[in-house]
Amino acid sequence: MSEMKNQAQDAIEAILAGYEKLGYISDEQIATALFLAQKLEKPLLVEGPPGVGKTELAKATAEYLGLDMIRLQCYEGLDESKALYEWQYGKQLLYTQVLKEKLGDLMEGTSSLDESMARLNNFEDVFFSEQFLQTRPLLQALQNENGAVLLIDEIDKSDDEFEAFLLEILSDYQISIPELGTVKAKKAPLVFLTSNNTREIGDALKRRCLHLYIPFPDASRENAILQARVPELDQQLRDNIVNFVQAVRQMDLKKPPAVSETIDWARTVVLLNISVLDAEFIRNTLNVLLKFRSDIENVEGEIARLMRETQITPDTPIQ
Amino acid sequence: MIADFIRILRAADIQVSPAEAIDAAAVIEEMGLGERRLLKHALGHTLAKTQFEKQAFDECFDVYFRPPEMDMGEGAAASDNPDAEAPEQDTSSQDSAGDATDADASDASDGDEGSDGSDAQESQTGDQPGDPTGEAKKNSKKSGDPANDKNGEGEAEAEVSSLIDMLTQKDTAALQAAISEASQKVGLADAKLFTQQGMFSRRIMESMGLSLLDAHIRQLEDNGETGKAEGLREGRGQLFEAVFDFVERQIAMRTKNAGRLLREDALSRIRLSNLDRSDMKIMRGLIQRLAKRLASRHSRQRKKSRRGMLDIRRTMRRNVAYDGNLFELSWRRTKVERPKLLVLCDVSGSVAAVSQFFLMFLYSLDEVMPKTRSFVFSNRAGEISDMMREGDMDQVMEKALREFGGGSTDYGMSMMDFAEATLDTIDHRTTVMILGDARSNYGDPGHLVLKEMHERARRVIWLNPEGESSWGTGDSEMKRLGAYCTHKQVCNSVKHVERVLDDLLRLST
Numbered sequence: 001m002s003e004m005k006n007q008a009q010d011a012i013e014a015i016l017a018g019y020e021k022l023g024y025i026s027d028e029q030i031a032t033a034l035f036l037a038q039k040l041e042k043p044l045l046v047e048g049p050p051g052v053g054k055t056e057l058a059k060a061t062a063e064y065l066g067l068d069m070i071r072l073q074c075y076e077g078l079d080e081s082k083a084l085y086e087w088q089y090g091k092q093l094l095y096t097q098v099l100k101e102k103l104g105d106l107m108e109g110t111s112s113l114d115e116s117m118a119r120l121n122n123f124e125d126v127f128f129s130e131q132f133l134q135t136r137p138l139l140q141a142l143q144n145e146n147g148a149v150l151l152i153d154e155i156d157k158s159d160d161e162f163e164a165f166l167l168e169i170l171s172d173y174q175i176s177i178p179e180l181g182t183v184k185a186k187k188a189p190l191v192f193l194t195s196n197n198t199r200e201i202g203d204a205l206k207r208r209c210l211h212l213y214i215p216f217p218d219a220s221r222e223n224a225i226l227q228a229r230v231p232e233l234d235q236q237l238r239d240n241i242v243n244f245v246q247a248v249r250q251m252d253l254k255k256p257p258a259v260s261e262t263i264d265w266a267r268t269v270v271l272l273n274i275s276v277l278d279a280e281f282i283r284n285t286l287n288v289l290l291k292f293r294s295d296i297e298n299v300e301g302e303i304a305r306l307m308r309e310t311q312i313t314p315d316t317p318i319q
Numbered sequence: 320m321i322a323d324f325i326r327i328l329r330a331a332d333i334q335v336s337p338a339e340a341i342d343a344a345a346v347i348e349e350m351g352l353g354e355r356r357l358l359k360h361a362l363g364h365t366l367a368k369t370q371f372e373k374q375a376f377d378e379c380f381d382v383y384f385r386p387p388e389m390d391m392g393e394g395a396a397a398s399d400n401p402d403a404e405a406p407e408q409d410t411s412s413q414d415s416a417g418d419a420t421d422a423d424a425s426d427a428s429d430g431d432e433g434s435d436g437s438d439a440q441e442s443q444t445g446d447q448p449g450d451p452t453g454e455a456k457k458n459s460k461k462s463g464d465p466a467n468d469k470n471g472e473g474e475a476e477a478e479v480s481s482l483i484d485m486l487t488q489k490d491t492a493a494l495q496a497a498i499s500e501a502s503q504k505v506g507l508a509d510a511k512l513f514t515q516q517g518m519f520s521r522r523i524m525e526s527m528g529l530s531l532l533d534a535h536i537r538q539l540e541d542n543g544e545t546g547k548a549e550g551l552r553e554g555r556g557q558l559f560e561a562v563f564d565f566v567e568r569q570i571a572m573r574t575k576n577a578g579r580l581l582r583e584d585a586l587s588r589i590r591l592s593n594l595d596r597s598d599m600k601i602m603r604g605l606i607q608r609l610a611k612r613l614a615s616r617h618s619r620q621r622k623k624s625r626r627g628m629l630d631i632r633r634t635m636r637r638n639v640a641y642d643g644n645l646f647e648l649s650w651r652r653t654k655v656e657r658p659k660l661l662v663l664c665d666v667s668g669s670v671a672a673v674s675q676f677f678l679m680f681l682y683s684l685d686e687v688m689p690k691t692r693s694f695v696f697s698n699r700a701g702e703i704s705d706m707m708r709e710g711d712m713d714q715v716m717e718k719a720l721r722e723f724g725g726g727s728t729d730y731g732m733s734m735m736d737f738a739e740a741t742l743d744t745i746d747h748r749t750t751v752m753i754l755g756d757a758r759s760n761y762g763d764p765g766h767l768v769l770k771e772m773h774e775r776a777r778r779v780i781w782l783n784p785e786g787e788s789s790w791g792t793g794d795s796e797m798k799r800l801g802a803y804c805t806h807k808q809v810c811n812s813v814k815h816v817e818r819v820l821d822d823l824l825r826l827s828t
Contacts, residue, residue: 008350009357032360039349040342045368093644207336210364213373 051258147187486554665755667697696733734765
């Protein structure tokens with residue numbers, strides 16, 4: 001038992017380190033989830049507010065494991081012909097045209113209709129064959145020799161039917177194509193589903209997945225993320241930025257700034273070659289951080305207070 | 320053990336399916352039981368699938384998988400480090416007042432220790448809060464024990480000697496294991512009520528070989544080995560304490576939600592006017608859940624009808640250019656008509672008892688059917704649709720009641736207002752819904768206006784909080800107004816609301 005425990009622990013630590021090397025700062029929760037997803041071959045349902053790095057997690061994982069990433073962006077009205085496969089109807093039609101012309105040659109020597117039908121039957125059925133199959137993300141993921149990372153992004157945007165349709169794929173990693181039979185995954189792909197919770201995901205789907213909730217990061221993690229993502233930024237400024245954003249998040253906003261916004265903001269700071277985070281600068285660049293007019297107005301009035309609280313004193317220059 | 324834990328999770332309102340239980344077993348296999356924190360993460364990912372569940376899960380996990388030494392730490396921390404603890408206990412044993420606050424204190428320390436890991440254990444002072452109470456309890460138990468001495472003489476000797484060993488060696492982990500084993504033997508998992516606490520504790524102790532232990536102690540005393548006997552007696556008390564605490568925790572965990580579920584079930588049937596103010600909160604949760612359920616059911620129906628059929632005629636026409644080969648297909652789509660819903664809601668004094676509920680209903684309706692326009696009235700009607708979309712339920716209710724509520728009813732005037740605002744938009748797709756008791760204070764009930772709406776609208780639904788028998792009595796104009804309604808229904812409990820909404824949604828697709 002203890003040996004097993006150590007293995008698990010080691011694996012999780014390895015994952016943590018691997019992510020960090022790729023610039024994705026995760027935590028133990030995330031690493032554990034990934035470890036389990038790999039071990040149990042179960043899809044991972046990632047939830048959390050927009051911009052905390054759900055999609056990024058899948059990308060980092062693909063990079064970490066050295067697998068192809070196949071992404072399926074969900075939207076309302078997405079159906080299997082766009083997600084799974086489609087018959088190339090045009091090609092099929094051309095094929096029948098060609099066949100029509102060749103038909104005379106083929107049927108040479110047959111005397112009766114029955115006979116020619118029999119001969120026709122001897123041909124293999126190419127009309128519905130892989131030649132005419134246009135594969136879509138889900139099928140691609142299953143067909144990938146080495147396994148793949150399949151990212152089904154924003155599953156909450158899709159319809160209920162699509163969710164139901166995913167069930168077969170996610171539990172057995174196989175799909176049935178009526179004309180061809182069942183396609184089974186050569187190697188089970190690692191599946192990430194992300195959701196922003198615009199809609200409650202069905203229980204059946206949830207049940208099949210591991211569930212990972214990524215909240216806004218705390219200050220130290222956010223700091224580490226910034227360090228990894230915007231290494232040009234010096235420490236003092238980074239602390240200031242993180243503290244300020246953390247404080248803004250405490251306010252009652254329509255859409256609190258997420259990690260991606262923090263990164264953007266830090267980049268802005270670097271780009272504009274700012275050395276002091278002063279009120280003027282903050283006011284001018286709030287639109288990087290906040291995406292609603294009312295939020296910006298809200299925060300604008302509070303800048304002084306926020307700066308005081310996060311101890312950004314405008315008059316101490318930053319070395 | 321997993322099964323037991325899952326039962327507890329279910330009791331805490333976390334939906335765990337058998338398949339997930341199997342997953343959990345696989346997870347434990349994979350992770351091992353050694354690393355508690357990782358196991359918590361891992362099981363959390365597997366079993367708790369929403370944020371709410373995650374929170375509940377964390378609580379349950381912390382209580383259930385408390386490391387063994389913590390369990391003893393509660394009442395009998397002494398056994399961990401007897402030398403340091405023993406003198407302290409002697410001095411603190413005078414605290415008889417501790418008995419009264421017993422439950423509270425141990426509860427509080429419960430929470431403490433569950434959350435902040437082992438540091439409470441490490442420091443001697445961390446044990447302080449739990450200590451005096453533990454002592455008090457121990458004493459009270461002790462006084463009662465001679466009565467039990469002669470039961471269950473037939474226990475296996477080996478078991479007792481192992482118990483004695485554990486006690487003398489202060490082997491907390493083993494004791495803990497023995498306690499949970501014994502608790503399984505006596506069926507603690509079936510405990511339902513707090514009042515069973517004492518009984519179960521006693522049973523567990525007996526199953527662990529209490530009577531033989533007592534006999535042993537007496538024997539030691541008779542033989543003059545008082546020091547040893549004293550030590551065992553002390554250990555016995557601590558064990559008692561630990562078992563009692565264990566049972567208390569287990570029962571608390573298992574019964575935490577049973578009461579609430581019972582209450583919710585009752586509330587959904589109770590008449591709204593009889594609702595207590597304190598129940599409003601639970602009620603709100605119920606209604607919100609109802610709305611959510613309906614929303615998902617509804618959206619499913621809407622989507623189903625969206626996929627079209629092959630439109631052969633159009634396909635042919637479109638493909639003439641390709642020599643009649645069917646290159647481009649065109650589909651015939653069923654156009655989905657979302658119903659338009661107009662709601663007029665009475666918030667006057669006569670229905671004050673239920674108007675809160677009406678508003679809640681309105682609010683959830685608005686979530687389910689986004690095309691709803693809502694009006695409230697007492698003597699004049701006013702639209703609150705925008706208000707609904709801005710605030711949360713509390714704010715909206717308060718604001719609506721403040722602005723429009725509480726006056727005396729004037730159906731005639733309100734209907735006029737309502738009609739003025741909406742009549743032009745009422746067409747064959749519109750459903751008009753009126754929530755009210757139809758008591759117009761002998762004034763104009765506005766039936767002519769309603770008639771006009773009835774002629775235009777697809778449906779007019781009247782939901783009345785009064786029972787059907789009182790319709791038409793006194794100033795109730797339900798009979799007259801009802802003539803112009805396609806549906807009239809009594810609606811005074813959550814169950815009714817669910818039925819009505821469901822019908823409405825089904826009709827509308």
